[in-house]
Amino acid sequence: MSKITKNIFANYLGVVITTALSFLVVPFYLKILGKDSFGLIGIASLIQGWVMLLNSGLAPVTGREAAKAYAIGNSWREAAIFFRTVDVFLISLSLIVFVIFYISRGWLSNVWIESSSLNSSTISLALCLLIAMTSIRLLTSITRGILANIDRQIWLNNNLIIFSLLRFAASIPLLYAYPGINYLFIWWLFVSLLEYFSIQYKTWSIIPVKINFFIFDFLSIKKRWKMIVALASTSLIWVLITNTDKLILSTYLSLESYGFYSIATLLSSSIIILAQPIAQAFQPKMTSAFTHGGIENAEMILREATKWIVYLIYPIVVILCLYPNQIIFVWTGDSDAMQQAGDFLIGYTIGNIFIALGSILYAFQVSIGIVRKHLQGNIILCVCYLPLIPFIVTKYGAIGISILWAIVNFIYFVLWNLHLLKKITKTLYPQWVLIETLLPLIMLFLIMTFVRYFFVLDGQYSRFILFLLLCLLTCVAFVINLLNMKLLKYRN
Structure with missing residues (x-):
C-alpha cells in the first residue's frame, strides 16, 4: 500500500470515527x-465558523511552508520562526475577541438568542465558554496543519480519535x-x-530547530503577506457566505427550531x-x-484526488438526498426532528457536494501558489448570494435558504470553475467539471431515483430495520457508482 493511500485511509478513519461520535x-x-x-450547541457551531475563519487564511500558508521545509530540508529555522509568529498573533487576537465577547455577553444573551427555558446568565456563560474553547481549537488546527504536511497524518488521526472520544463519548456520563x-x-x-498541548508537544519534538515560544517576527509575516491576505480575505468572504444565513436564522428562529435546523446542517x-x-492527503503531494x-504534474494529482471524491462521497450524497427523513429519524429517534430537519437536508447536501469538490480545486490552487482567482470567485459569489438571504429568510424561512444554497453552489461550481480552469490549467478544461465530476453524479442520481421506487421506506419500519435498509441502499449506490466509473472509463 502506497504512503498516499495509507494517509487517506488514516485520515478517513480519524474523520469517520470523529464524525460518527x-x-x-x-x-x-x-x-x-x-x-x-x-x-445552543448549534450556536456553538455558528461561533466556531466565524472564529475559525483565520484557520483557512493561515493554515494553508503554514502547511505549505511545512511541506516546503520538509521536502527541501534546509529551511526549517525560517519556517519555525514563522510558525511561532503565527501562534503569538493568534493568541493575542483570541484574547481580544474573548474580552469583547465578555463585555457584551449580557446584551448578546438578551437580544440575539431567544429561549423559553434558559435564563440570560446561563446563555451569557455559555457564550464566553464557547469563545474560549473555539479560540483554543483554532490554535490547535493551525498546528495540526503543520503535522499533516510533514507526513505525520497517521499520528494526527490517532490523536484526533483519542480526543474525540474524550470530547463526545466521555461527555455522556458527565451529563x-x-x-x-x-x-x-x-x-x-x-x-x-x-x-492543544499534545499537538504543540508533538510538533516541536519533530521540528529540528528550537525557537522561543514568545517570538514575533514581523518580517516572516511580511514575506508571506500577499498570500495570507488573499487567503484571509477569501476565508472572510467564505465565512460570510456559509454563515450569514445561519446568523440571520439564529435571530429569526427560536432555540428549539434552530436546534432542528442545526441537525440538518450538521x-x-x-x-x-x-x-x-x-x-489533506493530496495537498502536500x-x-x-x-x-x-x-x-x-500537479494536475495529475488533482485528477487522482477527484476520483477519491467520486468513489467515496457521491453514493452518500445521493442517499442523503433521496431518504432525508428516514436518515434523521434513524439518527435521532425524534419524530419532530425528522419532520422539521428533513426538509432542510436535501438543499444543504446538494450545495455541500459542490463545496467538497471545490475544496480539492482550492487545494490545487494553494499548492501552485495561485489564490487570486479563488478570491475573485468568492467575491462574485458573495455579491450574488448575500443580498438574497434576508429576502429569502423572511419570505420562505429556512427551507428557502436550503434551496437557495443548492442552486447558488451548483451555478457557481459550473460557471466559475470552467472559467478558472481555462485560465490556470493546461489539461483540465472543460472535462474536469463536465465529465469527471458532474456526469458521474447525474448518472448516479438518475439510477438511484429509479431504485427508490422499489424501496419505499415509510413509517411501518422500526429504527433498526430502517437502519439496515439504508445501509443496504448505500451499498447498492456504491456498486452502481463503481459500475458507472467503469462505463465512463474513469479508472486508470
Missing part, C-alpha cells in the same frame, strides 16, 4: 439537555451526573486545552468533512509535484 451523541444531548440547550449545558461546554474547554456538513481527508515537475 459527534453524530451518535446527538440523541443523548437532545434527551438530557432538552431542545433549547441543544440549540448524566451534571445535566447542564455549561457543564458540557466546560468539559469541551478542558479537552481542547489538553489537545448532517449535510458530513459531505464536506468526508472530503477533508482527501484534500500536489505541492511537491508542482515544485519538482510543474503544473501538469
Whole structure:
C-alpha cells in the first residue's frame, strides 16, 4: 500500500470515527439537555465558523511552508520562526475577541438568542465558554496543519480519535451526573486545552530547530503577506457566505427550531468533512509535484484526488438526498426532528457536494501558489448570494435558504470553475467539471431515483430495520457508482 493511500485511509478513519461520535451523541444531548440547550450547541457551531475563519487564511500558508521545509530540508529555522509568529498573533487576537465577547455577553444573551427555558446568565456563560474553547481549537488546527504536511497524518488521526472520544463519548456520563449545558461546554474547554498541548508537544519534538515560544517576527509575516491576505480575505468572504444565513436564522428562529435546523446542517456538513481527508492527503503531494515537475504534474494529482471524491462521497450524497427523513429519524429517534430537519437536508447536501469538490480545486490552487482567482470567485459569489438571504429568510424561512444554497453552489461550481480552469490549467478544461465530476453524479442520481421506487421506506419500519435498509441502499449506490466509473472509463 502506497504512503498516499495509507494517509487517506488514516485520515478517513480519524474523520469517520470523529464524525460518527459527534453524530451518535446527538440523541443523548437532545434527551438530557432538552431542545433549547441543544440549540445552543448549534450556536456553538455558528461561533466556531466565524472564529475559525483565520484557520483557512493561515493554515494553508503554514502547511505549505511545512511541506516546503520538509521536502527541501534546509529551511526549517525560517519556517519555525514563522510558525511561532503565527501562534503569538493568534493568541493575542483570541484574547481580544474573548474580552469583547465578555463585555457584551449580557446584551448578546438578551437580544440575539431567544429561549423559553434558559435564563440570560446561563446563555451569557455559555457564550464566553464557547469563545474560549473555539479560540483554543483554532490554535490547535493551525498546528495540526503543520503535522499533516510533514507526513505525520497517521499520528494526527490517532490523536484526533483519542480526543474525540474524550470530547463526545466521555461527555455522556458527565451529563448524566451534571445535566447542564455549561457543564458540557466546560468539559469541551478542558479537552481542547489538553489537545492543544499534545499537538504543540508533538510538533516541536519533530521540528529540528528550537525557537522561543514568545517570538514575533514581523518580517516572516511580511514575506508571506500577499498570500495570507488573499487567503484571509477569501476565508472572510467564505465565512460570510456559509454563515450569514445561519446568523440571520439564529435571530429569526427560536432555540428549539434552530436546534432542528442545526441537525440538518450538521448532517449535510458530513459531505464536506468526508472530503477533508482527501484534500489533506493530496495537498502536500500536489505541492511537491508542482515544485519538482510543474503544473501538469500537479494536475495529475488533482485528477487522482477527484476520483477519491467520486468513489467515496457521491453514493452518500445521493442517499442523503433521496431518504432525508428516514436518515434523521434513524439518527435521532425524534419524530419532530425528522419532520422539521428533513426538509432542510436535501438543499444543504446538494450545495455541500459542490463545496467538497471545490475544496480539492482550492487545494490545487494553494499548492501552485495561485489564490487570486479563488478570491475573485468568492467575491462574485458573495455579491450574488448575500443580498438574497434576508429576502429569502423572511419570505420562505429556512427551507428557502436550503434551496437557495443548492442552486447558488451548483451555478457557481459550473460557471466559475470552467472559467478558472481555462485560465490556470493546461489539461483540465472543460472535462474536469463536465465529465469527471458532474456526469458521474447525474448518472448516479438518475439510477438511484429509479431504485427508490422499489424501496419505499415509510413509517411501518422500526429504527433498526430502517437502519439496515439504508445501509443496504448505500451499498447498492456504491456498486452502481463503481459500475458507472467503469462505463465512463474513469479508472486508470
